[in-house]
Amino acid sequence: MLVFKRLLMAFTIAASLGAIAQASQRVVDVPTRQGVTQRILFLSQTAPKATLLLFAGGHGGLHIFPNGSLNWGEGNFLIRTRQLFVDQGVAVAVVDAPSDRQSPPYLGGFRQTPEHAADIKALIAWARNNANVPVWLVGTSRGTQSVTYAATELQGPDGPDGIVLLSTILIDAKGRPVPAMPLAKIRVPVLVVHHEEDACELCAFSVIPALMSKLTNSPRTQLLSFRGGASRGDPCEAFAYHGFNGLESGVVRQTVAWVLDK
Numbered sequence: 001m002l003v004f005k006r007l008l009m010a011f012t013i014a015a016s017l018g019a020i021a022q023a024s025q026r027v028v029d030v031p032t033r034q035g036v037t038q039r040i041l042f043l044s045q046t047a048p049k050a051t052l053l054l055f056a057g058g059h060g061g062l063h064i065f066p067n068g069s070l071n072w073g074e075g076n077f078l079i080r081t082r083q084l085f086v087d088q089g090v091a092v093a094v095v096d097a098p099s100d101r102q103s104p105p106y107l108g109g110f111r112q113t114p115e116h117a118a119d120i121k122a123l124i125a126w127a128r129n130n131a132n133v134p135v136w137l138v139g140t141s142r143g144t145q146s147v148t149y150a151a152t153e154l155q156g157p158d159g160p161d162g163i164v165l166l167s168t169i170l171i172d173a174k175g176r177p178v179p180a181m182p183l184a185k186i187r188v189p190v191l192v193v194h195h196e197e198d199a200c201e202l203c204a205f206s207v208i209p210a211l212m213s214k215l216t217n218s219p220r221t222q223l224l225s226f227r228g229g230a231s232r233g234d235p236c237e238a239f240a241y242h243g244f245n246g247l248e249s250g251v252v253r254q255t256v257a258w259v260l261d262k
Contacts, residue, residue, distance in 0.1 A: 027042070027068055050134045051090065051091045051133055056095075060143070078143070079094060095123065121159075141236070155187060162220075166255075171202050184214065190220075194224075199241060200240070229241060
């Protein structure tokens, strides 16, 4: 019996080490528009069930270095949880600003432009060529404007298989918030994830019903709302309720389960 237990333990350790070895990380520069590339940090294990393109909030200029480190954004919810997503059986691609937007204002004023949609279209095509699995766009905060705009502009084989909106921009005096976009054009599943106590003035939870009511042509929609966790610093930053601080594992687990329709 003792020998059997030791063999079982050795097998378990070997299997765990094998799983770790199968995980990979690489930096890829995807050609998009004429003379422009879109850099991504791609993480995956063997045989992912889906590929998630992750769009951070703020100005979006991550400055991904060739070794996979970032100059900005490590605290952002989607960036700091990227390995948690991979652990749930999906591949992720952390999306930087394109090569022609590598200085301020980065993605400021760019997230709802035909050029941005063209870049995202190229990323979707790259992801589909890389692995024959569904491709989802996942955005948080200002990233939800990128994701939603792309979903209204790109349909069919050019577009995503679904989108996830975390801490959605619901009010925006400087631009067009997500509920003001032509959401009836979206014909893929939409998951909305929001903290009920989000104190960011652009993301008031009271506006969520208006957002959900406009997703009239999406075949599957759901709101995942959260409470609790911890809120620290600026209410619109990543370690406030806005960034699901302290709730990371649950948010990621439930998000991936919905994406994979479990």
